[in-house]
Amino acid sequence: xxxxxxxxxxxxxxxxxxxxxxxxxxxxxxxxxxxxxxxxxxxxxxxxxxxxxxxxxxxxxxxxxxxxxxxxxxxxxxxxxxxxxxxxxxxxxxxxxxxxxxxxxxxxxxxxxxxxxxxxxxxxxxxxxxxxxxxxxxxxxxxxxxxxxxxxxxxxxxxxxxxxxxxxxxxxxxxxxxxxxxxxxxxxxxxxxxxxxxxxxxxxxxxxxxxxxxxxxxxxxxxxxxxxxxxxxxxxxxxxxxxxxxxxxxxxxxxxxxxx
Amino acid sequence: xxxxxxxxxxxxxxxxxxxxxxxxxxxxxxxxxxxxxxxxxxxxxxxxxxxxxxxxxxxxxxxxxxxxxxxxxxxxxxxxxxxxxxxxxxxxxxxxxxxxxxxxxxxxxxxxxxxxxxxxxxxxxxxxxxxxxxxxxxxxxxxxxxxxxxxxxxxxxxxxxxxxxxxxxxxxxxxxxxxxxxxxxxxxxxxxxxxxxxxxxxxxxxxxxxxxxxxxxxxxxxxxxxxxxxxxxxxxxxxxxxxxxxxxxxxxxxxxxxxxxxxxxxxxxxxxxxxxxxxxxxxxxxxxxxxxxxxxxxxxxxxxxxxxxxxxxxxxxxxxxxxxxxxxxxxxxxxxx
Numbered sequence: 122x123x124x125x126x127x128x129x130x131x132x133x134x135x136x137x138x139x140x141x142x143x144x145x146x147x148x149x150x151x152x153x154x155x156x157x158x159x160x161x162x163x164x165x166x167x168x169x170x171x172x173x174x175x176x177x178x179x180x181x182x183x184x185x186x187x188x189x190x191x192x193x194x195x196x197x198x199x200x201x202x203x204x205x206x207x208x209x210x211x212x213x214x215x216x217x218x219x220x221x222x223x224x225x226x227x228x229x230x231x232x233x234x235x236x237x238x239x240x241x242x243x244x245x246x247x248x249x250x251x252x253x254x255x256x257x258x259x260x261x262x263x264x265x266x267x268x269x270x271x272x273x274x275x276x277x278x279x280x281x282x283x284x285x286x287x288x289x290x291x292x293x294x295x296x297x298x299x300x301x302x303x304x305x306x307x308x309x310x311x312x313x314x315x316x317x318x319x320x321x322x323x324x325x326x327x328x329x330x331x332x333x334x335x336x337x338x339x340x341x342x343x344x345x346x347x348x349x350x351x352x353x354x355x356x357x358x359x360x361x362x363x364x365x366x367x368x369x370x371x372x373x374x375x376x377x378x379x380x381x
Numbered sequence: 382x383x384x385x386x387x388x389x390x391x392x393x394x395x396x397x398x399x400x401x402x403x404x405x406x407x408x409x410x411x412x413x414x415x416x417x418x419x420x421x422x423x424x425x426x427x428x429x430x431x432x433x434x435x436x437x438x439x440x441x442x443x444x445x446x447x448x449x450x451x452x453x454x455x456x457x458x459x460x461x462x463x464x465x466x467x468x469x470x471x472x473x474x475x476x477x478x479x480x481x482x483x484x485x486x487x488x489x490x491x492x493x494x495x496x497x498x499x500x501x502x503x504x505x506x507x508x509x510x511x512x513x514x515x516x517x518x519x520x521x522x523x524x525x526x527x528x529x530x531x532x533x534x535x536x537x538x539x540x541x542x543x544x545x546x547x548x549x550x551x552x553x554x555x556x557x558x559x560x561x562x563x564x565x566x567x568x569x570x571x572x573x574x575x576x577x578x579x580x581x582x583x584x585x586x587x588x589x590x591x592x593x594x595x596x597x598x599x600x601x602x603x604x605x606x607x608x609x610x611x612x613x614x615x616x617x618x619x620x621x622x623x624x625x626x627x628x629x630x631x632x633x634x635x636x637x638x639x640x641x642x643x644x645x646x647x648x649x650x651x652x653x654x655x656x657x658x659x660x661x662x663x664x665x666x667x668x669x670x671x672x673x674x675x676x677x678x679x680x681x682x683x684x685x686x687x688x689x690x691x692x693x694x695x696x697x698x699x700x701x702x703x704x705x706x707x708x709x710x711x712x713x714x715x716x717x718x
Contacts, residue, residue: 174598200600208598214591225588226599228581233600237581244579286599 125188127152127326128173128204128294133182135165135172142168144350145182150294155320155327157337159361160347161370166330167209169347170298173328174206175199187293201233205292205325209299211279215272219263219282222271223254226289254289261285261315277308281315288319295319297329301336313339338362346370413564417557426628429560431668432567433625434648438660439574440617441645446654447578448610449590454513456641457520458489458615462622463632464524467536470627472529478542478553482566482623489619490612492516497608509611514639521637535633539626559627566624570617571661577613578657586610618645647685651692653699662700 126149135143142165150156158166171177173184175196184192191199200206214222224246231237231250239247258264261281266274271282280300287295300316301309313336320327320340331337337344337358344361346354354364361367416428437459444450462485468474469481476484496516500508524530531537541559544551553559577583585606588596593603626632635641644667645660652663667685674681696703 176594176598195602196597197600197602200598206598208595212592212595214588214595216591217587221584225584228584229588229596229600232581232585242576244576244583246581246584286595290599 126150126185127154127187128328129183129185130169130173131183131185133169133172133184134180135168135177136180141180142350143172143179146347146350146352148345148352148355150326150328152293153320153324153326154343155329155341157341157344157358158328158330158347159332159337159344160353164347165350166347167298168350170296170328170330174204174296200290200292203290203293204296205287205290205294206296207280207283207287207298207300209302209330211276211283213271213279213282213286216270218268218270219258219266219274219285220251220254220268222282223257223285223289224250226286227254230290257285257289261288277304280304280308280312284312284315291323292325294326294328297327297331299330299332301331301333309333309336312336316340410564410568414561417560422556425556425560427668427672429563429628430625431664432563433621433628434644434668435661435664436567436570436574436624437618437621438645438648438652438664439571439657440614440621442649442654442660443574443578443586443617444610444614445646445649446656446659447583447590448586448607449593450607450611451510452513452611452614452642453510453646454515454517454639454642455614455618455645456637456639457513457517458492458618459622459625459641460517460520460524460632460637461485461489461492462619462624463626463636464530464536464622465619466623467539467626467632468530470539470542471536478544481542482620485623486616486620489622490616492619493612493615494608496615497611501604501607501611514642517637517639517642521634524634524637531633533634535631535635537631539630539632541627541630553627556628563624563628570620574613574617575657582609647689649699651689651699653696653701653703655698656701656705659699659701666700 128150130146130148132145132147133143134141134145146165146169148156158169160166168177172179175184175191175194175198179192182192183190186199186202186204189202191202194202214225217225227250228246238249255264255267258267261284263278263281263285266278266282271279274282284300295316297316301312304312316327317340319325327340329337329340341358343357344355345352346361346364346367348370353370354361354367356364413428413432417425420428437455440458441452441455444452465485465488466481469476470478474481496509496512500512525532541554541556544553544562551558551562553562578586585596585601588599588601589603589606596606597603622636625636648663648667649660650663651666652661653659670684670688671681674684692699696706698705
């Protein structure tokens with residue numbers, strides 16, 4: 122599996138009832154690559170995302186991850202195999218504290234690896250896990266919120282906490298569904314810097330959907346453009362930026378709407 | 382218990398210091414242990430039933446409060462344990478008593494597994510709730526037509542067991558002796574449930590309760606976690622029933638109807654479903670209300686109903702939640718002055 126793409130979709134088709142939302146999409150993500158999926162609202166980006174991560178079933182086609190066919194595999198097994206995912210509207214365990222959120226994720230990772238830190242009869246999480254969780258929180262600038270219940274923290278902090286949950290799994294690929302949606306411009310830049318540093322430090326691949334072109338241009342190596350469930354353009358960031366067809370799709374829309 | 386795991390407790394119980402909590406529990410255990418010397422046989426019976434109801438309520442709340450699933454027919458599991466143990470003792474099955482108890486628990490867990498696999502495939506809790514009601518109704522019908530199980534009259538004259546430990550025998554035929562055995566068994570079960578809730582397994586239960594989709598995307602097998610919780614819950618409820626049969630010495634169809642199924646729900650809501658100890662407090666308070674109003678027919682139902690309405694309106698987190706809120710407020714005021 123060292124050669125060949127890390128994540129690959131082959132002629133993927135998804136329908137909601139009789140309505141075909143994804144109409145035969147193929148794409149590939151190489152190890153270490155960052156791919157952005159863009160397109161207008163309703164283009165099928167999030168559906169594509171859900172099909173790749175296993176949240177919904179696809180009607181036809183194939184999803185390959187790490188060289189294995191995962192089309193029929195449920196979400197938790199894809200996650201265990203190294204797919205880390207965040208949601209458009211951040212989802213964390215609202216009733217748990219920030220540190221407990223991360224600990225639950227770390228424990229799930231260890232369980233899936235068949236590991237256990239500390240004796241089985243010990244109820245409280247192992248000291249090694251707690252310090253690992255603390256390091257992760259500090260890394261994402263959430264250290265001061267350690268013992269806050271997740272429901273009470275701000276939207277931007279929740280997004281970062283969700284990223285911490287995902288990083289706790291030590292994923293091979295990060296699947297980010299609009300990582301900066303609804304964030305203040307300063308927060309957006311901070312998140313994209315964070316994602317860049319995660320890529321640098323851990324060599325993970327990234328697949329993201331995003332509306333903010335500044336974020337996309339600062340993170341992604343390549344871009345696919347979707348419209349009405351199909352890929353209408355694909356290439357490097359610069360190629361797509363200068364493509365006429367992409368401009369047509371976005372006609373009348375300011376691609377740099379969140380600049381500054 | 383270190384500072385960390387206490388933050389995992391839901392609703393922050395009234396007495397938050399672990400030392401204080403351990404002291405209260407130890408005192409309670411000693412009091413309960415000396416109860417046969419202080420109470421008459423009638424009162425002792427109430428105390429024993431309260432302990433059984435407390436475990437029963439804890440088993441229900443493991444599902445509702447900690448995994449986010451509801452069972453409206455939990456009496457079915459209780460009855461599995463009660464009738465199996467009753468029959469085993471009455472008809473002198475060639476099994477040691479501890480073996481009977483273990484089998485009762487395993488039966489409960491297996492029935493939960495069967496229901497869980499069917500219901501939770503759909504991944505929505507309502508199927509589970511409906512199927513548990515169906516289980517209880519079906520069991521009532523089966524028992525009603527089984528002469529060996531006493532049909533409508535119940536299975537009476539259940540002898541109390543003599544527990545063999547190889548070198549010595551533990552004679553539990555006297556109610557005081559069975560009471561002490563019951564107390565130790567209940568304490569062990571409560572400790573086991575406490576461990577489940579506060580362990581890695583319990584944390585995955587809570588993650589599933591909070592957000593099943595998110596839990597799936599940190600690699601948790603949500604269906605398996607739910608079925609596991611349901612099996613532990615069903616097994617514990619069956620064990621509570623199993624312990625009750627030699628205590629009441631009769632098991633009847635009254636334990637296999639929807640009213641019996643509401644008892645653990647009532648106790649959990651009354652005491653507070655967000656706290657581990659809530660159902661225990663609820664069971665104790667419920668017994669107290671019933672005991673003090675026992676001479677006025679119908680008053681206890683009205684009182685319990687009224688209190689439940691009050692709890693839902695004023696303190697949705699129950700008595701334990703209310704106490705927690707009060708102590709926090711007092712502490713805050715203390716800081717200010």
